[in-house]
Amino acid sequence: MTANTASVERMGTGDLMTLASDLGVPPMQIAGILVLDGGSGLDPTTVRKTVAERARGIRRFRQRLVHAPIGLGRPYWSDDAGFAIENHFRHVVCARPGDDDALLAVATDAVTARLPRDRPLWAVTFVTGLAGGHAALVYVVHHVLTDGIGGLAALARMADGMPVDDDPAFPRRAPGRAQLFTDMVRDRADAVRALRHLPGRIVGGLRELRLRERSAAPRSSLNRPTGPRRRFAVARADQKAVRATARAHGGMLNDAVLTASTGALHRLLRARGERVNDLVVSMPVSTRGRDAGAHLGNHAFSVPIDLPAAGETLDRLATTSWLTRHRVGKARGASGMLVSPVFRLLARLRLLQWFVDHQTVLSTSITYLRGPVTRLSFLEAPIRDVIPISTVKGNMTVSFVALSYGGTLTVTAVTDPEQVDDLPVLMDALRAELAVLENGEGRERG
Structure with a gap:
């Protein structure tokens, strides 16, 4: 060189x-x-x-x-x-x-x-x-x-x-x-040397893929073909208050986000006349080290998990916290080794788009990102708010991405406007869920 x-x-x-x-x-x-x-x-x-x-x-x-x-x-x-x-x-x-x-x-x-x-x-x-x-x-x-x-x-x-x-x-x-x-030759040689670890990785990957209890998501209007457009809406809550409630119920802020989002979806479906008590959620788990910015690229993998959507908010928070701690907490990214080649093969066969457009494995995707605790500035103008955005696809008409920054928890709902014409119902439900989590007490209404 x-x-x-x-x-x-x-x-x-x-x-x-x-x-x-x-x-x-x-x-x-x-x-x-x-x-x-x-x-x-x-x-x-x-x-x-x-x-x-x-x-x-x-x-x-x-x-x-x-x-x-x-x-x-x-x-x-x-x-x-x-x-x-x-x-x-x-x-x-x-x-x-x-x-x-x-x-x-x-x-x-x-x-x-x-x-x-x-x-x-x-x-x-x-x-x-x-x-x-x-x-x-x-x-x-x-x-x-x-x-x-x-x-x-x-x-x-x-x-x-x-x-x-x-x-x-x-x-x-x-x-x-x-x-x-x-x-390339060096890369292939490393891959050959790593073959001795392959059986263990396959076993670990299969265990991660079996974290869920069901093979398909409950049938609902959440799984419909999505188009090219997206519409976003934002709800906010006091980060410190929500985190205190989560800890009191054995969880973390991520568990509170999962609880609020699934509860909001349950209320949305109920308003549509649908009875769905559990949802299958895709949530990312990071394999990054302490310095997240040291290397870009994708160092997260998605884990499907069955979560309760019906019932009292705080009861669901406790259940969700237990599930993420005892199931998702065991995941270490080995499933990515199994899933990635399958996705790439489907893409080469021109079948991946069909698979993505027709999947009924997941109800929704929910992501939580932990941002800076103290507020930052740009050209001496304080950064008062940070709003996360994503363009999740995959036959999911509603997904969520949340971020904590400077004492505020911001949750963005990502929707397909052609399939979700009742976004105000969803956002009212999401804000109601977050209010319960802020207060740490109260009953779910409606």
């Missing part, structure tokens, strides 16, 4: 499964909305320059995905010599009245627009004209670049006071065919 030539940074197993799953619309992209207190006074040119400067400290933000020639191994990441912030930044004035719904409409357009594959897979929209003189930064990244935890860590590095580790060697020359071939 000659001087200033990049080493080969291959995609991991989780990345490959994500790439294979990115079929149809909307694309598999995630977003974070950073609401800036009084940020409408910021100069868009200064904001763009600051984003460009701080992106230098996130190596993947200046790399593009490259497919290796046939026979030379998995896709890899390569420095984008033509990187220009103008390809990743735009300024939008929010429509009146500049409230949550108007901001979410801008974010919807941003996260559902497919990022070009010939450049680094991220973009940011600077939104001014929000109510109260606020502004927002809507960061969008493709899911193949990172999972939610890694994306959150990357966003935190855009805040004031974070170190920017510049890369003086950028841009490195892309690896040549000989280097790709040598790396």
Whole structure:
């Protein structure tokens, strides 16, 4: 390898499964909305320059995905010599009245627009004209670049006071065919040496896949074919109060999010005249170390778990806490080794899209991300709120992604507007569930 030539940074197993799953619309992209207190006074040119400067400290933000020639191994990441912030930044004035719904409409357009594959897979929209003189930064990244935890860590590095580790060697020359071939041979040799661990990993993977009690989700209107559009809505709660209630019932904040979300879905289904007492939930479990931002990519795997949806909120919280502790707590990601090759094979056979569009294994997906405890700032404008966004697909008309930041728990409902025309019913139910969890007492009503 000659001087200033990049080493080969291959995609991991989780990345490959994500790439294979990115079929149809909307694309598999995630977003974070950073609401800036009084940020409408910021100069868009200064904001763009600051984003460009701080992106230098996130190596993947200046790399593009490259497919290796046939026979030379998995896709890899390569420095984008033509990187220009103008390809990743735009300024939008929010429509009146500049409230949550108007901001979410801008974010919807941003996260559902497919990022070009010939450049680094991220973009940011600077939104001014929000109510109260606020502004927002809507960061969008493709899911193949990172999972939610890694994306959150990357966003935190855009805040004031974070170190920017510049890369003086950028841009490195892309690896040549000989280097790709040598790396592929080394990779294959490592795989052969790892075969002695294969039986144990298969057993572990099968155990994880058998964490659930049923082979299919209960039949309900939650499982319907989804279209290209998405609609988002947000509910908030006091993080400290909800966490105290969760701990009093043997759980953590993640258990409270699961409880509130499944309870809200039960109320929604009941309003539709459907009787479903349990739901099968896909929840992510991270295999990351302490420094979540050290390496991007996908280091989380989904675990299906049967959870109660009917009954008193606090009773369900206790049950959910026990289930996640004794079942999901045993999962270590071995199932990804079994699932990823299957997904990639289905993609090659052009069957994955059909499988995704017709799955009835899962009722919904619920993700919780733990954000910074203290509030951050951007160009000295306090980041007053962080709203998580995802574009979950897979025949699920409703899913949830939640984030705790600066003392506030924010839960975003992700819906297909063609299938969910009763979103206000869902959000009223979600806020009612969160209110019970905030108070730590009370009875479920309705």
